[in-house]
Amino acid sequence: MTIASTDRLLIRDWTDGPADLAQVFDIYSRDEVMRWLGGGSGLLTDPAQAAERVQAWRNRYAPYAGRYGLWAIETRDAGQAVGSVLLKPLPGRDGVTPTDDIEVGWHLHPDSQGHGYATEAARAVIEREFATGTSQIYAVVMAGNEPSMAVARRLGMTHVGVRTEWYGGEELETFVLRQPA
Template sequence: MTIFETERLVVREWTESPGDLERAYDIYRRPETNRWLQAPNLPLTAPEEAAVMLRRWHDRFAAYGGRYGLWAIEVRESGLVVGTVMIKPLPGPDESVLTDDIEVGWHLHPDAQGKGYATEAAGAAMRREFAAGTAAIFAVVAPGNTASMAVARRLGMTPVGLHSDWYGGKELETFVATARDFARG
């Protein structure tokens, strides 16, 4: 199911098709992808783990009817999935409990970085979420992840320093955009 489209990209649900499973495994098995995520169950160590991960993502956000999720970023011209973009409630200090704060994020295959895909997909995801009535969207980035910090800045997000309000209390570089400021940008 297509979530939204941009000039170059189709953002859609990840599926359990062989191509999506193979690509998800290839993205999330890589040290270059996972070094900044510090997420449980990552990196993936076997191809079958990709299906489990994608099911977990889908199940966690199914009740929101497509408003929130972690979605595949597909290049329209080639059909190649280059990564994931997300809009979702941030998990709090107890990571099993979601907060009312909304996060935008992105994970790209190393071969797809530096082409503007993260900025394009995340910007469209933010416009969509602001149109749904959200007042502020956060990006949280592991300290030292200069590439993701640059994406947040390109999106017009304002850096607000290190915060430990989410993801189990980890200190993360935090950026924010408000609907009002984003509309002017």
């Protein structure tokens, strides 16, 4: 199912198809991607884990009926997923319980970085969420992840410092974008 689209991209559900599962494994088995996602926990080590990961995403976001999720970013020209974009309630200090704060995030294959895909995909899901009446959206980034901080800035997000109220109290560089008046 397509969630959003731009001139260059489709934002859609990850599927159980061989191409998607191969790409999920290729992205989430890389240290250079996973080190920025909770310190690398969840690194895939076997291609069979890709189907489990996609199913876990479906299960986690099913209660939100498509409003929140972790979706594939597909380029229209190649027709292949290049990464993921997410929109979800930030988990609180316990690392699990959803808060009222909404997060946007992105995970791209290293070969697909530097083409503006993360910014474009994030902008599409942010606009979609703002249309529901949400007043602000956060991006949280591990210290040292300069490329992700640059994406947040390109989105027009304001850096509000290091915050610790989400993801079990982890220190995260925090950016916010408020709904335009």
